[in-house]
């Protein structure tokens with residue numbers, strides 16, 4: 131897809147689809163900027179269609195109209211953006227994605243999106259970046275297993291964006307390049323998560339990471355079971371021992387000479403979570419090929435840091451394994467020794483993520499990081515707490531957490547802080563080991579976070595539980611059905627922020 135900002139109006143150039151973004155209050159005010167900009171032709175037409183179609187500009191609502199040759203555009207699509215005061219540039223990803231999806235549905239080759247006017251600072255560059263990212267993401271699909279006649283054709287060739295105020299062309303081009311890099315990383319994370327566990331084994335995930343690293347200056351190291359044994363990764367290997375697929379510990383590193391900070395990213399990489407001997411129900415197991423979404427996010431995001439030559443040393447770690455029941459599977463009551471030396475009694479083999487992460491965190495501390503961040507589809511309890519679209523954020527450092535939350539706000543990914551109440555540590559006490567792997571039912575997201583906290587020592591650390599938002603069963607904004615690539619946008623935003631500060 132060709133992306134351009136503020137293209138010069140060409141006489142006789144016909145746009146297949148003009149994309150407009152409307153706020154609720156556009157429909158109330160007589161002199162709304164939305165209509166004013168199009169009078170005399172389109173303004174009254176829009177008013178009429180909005181009334182006929184009961185269009186209220188609520189978030190994500192759409193209406194499409196044909197111009198019947200009355201304008202130099204074939205169709206106009208309007209997408210609602212809800213309340214104007216709630217708008218921020220990052221949300222343009224959702225509107226642009228919706229418009230891109232419509233463009234493909236109606237077979238448009240060119241899409242031109244106008245930035246809506248806002249009372250607050252319109253931040254045209256940030257709007258442009260978010261909208262460009264959204265247009266690419268809206269065109270994303272995972273259709274490799276569909277017969278070609280069942281694939282929706284990708285018709286958009288050009289997406290152009292009109293900002294409310296002029297921006298220097300080189301600045302606009304840089305924003306579009308940034309958008310393209312993030313969107314490709316997100317698309318790659320989605321591909322990995324959407325891929326069935328039968329093909330996306332730990333070995334396959336490692337091979338993909340190695341292949342991609344070579345292209346960007348990222349150094350890839352892959353540890354097999356023997357290396358992991360040598361390093362004492364007893365928790366990770368216990369989870370892996372029930373599977374006939376070999377585990378792989380993936381370590382990607384971006385080490386620029388001018389690094390200002392060293393950041394370790396850890397992603398949960400359970401390529402299929404059956405629950406192990408604490409077997410899940412069919413219902414509970416259905417989406418579990420996505421239990422490596424954290425790994426997909428960190429392994430994809432680090433590539434952007436390298437492509438942008440960010441002056442930040444970044445490591446992406448993923449302890450990848452299946453969690454399977456078998457004659458060799460780890461058992462309830464087993465006492466395992468972690469790489470850190472701490473012992474863990476197993477009272478539920480379905481709480482495997484924290485075990486794989488604990489050893490990955492210990493490996494990460496060995497790299498001498500300034501900050502460690504982990505991303506994991508860790509608990510159903512987090513989905514109960516925050517709903518399916520919001521990730522939970524836990525941390526041992528308020529200032530680092532505040533920076534992280536600011537990055538998520540700017541990237542447009544929904545995250546919300548959760549506490550780590552030390553009182554709940556009682557639930558993780560064992561009579562025979564330093565810890566047991568699960569607590570009681572209530573506060574399950576927090577005891578999982580507290581378990582991880584035991585493995586990070588005093589290093590500033592952020593834990594993101596993305597069990598809910600890693601996939602979606604309903605298309606919404608820039609998210610199509612299936613994997614969302616959640617986490618990538620915030621990681622990149624955060625790293626860019628560190629690079630700029």
Ligand code: BES
Pocket residue numbers: 403405421478480481482483507508509510511513568569574597598
């Ligand atoms: N991978 C699951 C968590 C999960 C649940 C991710 C739903 C996405 C959607 C994790 O390994 C798990 O099974 N967690 C258990 C923990 C429990 C045994 C303490 C859970 O949430 O039930």
Ligand code: MN
Pocket residue numbers: 403405453479480481482483
């Ligand atoms: Mn599990």
Ligand code: ZN
Pocket residue numbers: 400403421480482483507508
């Ligand atoms: Zn799991």
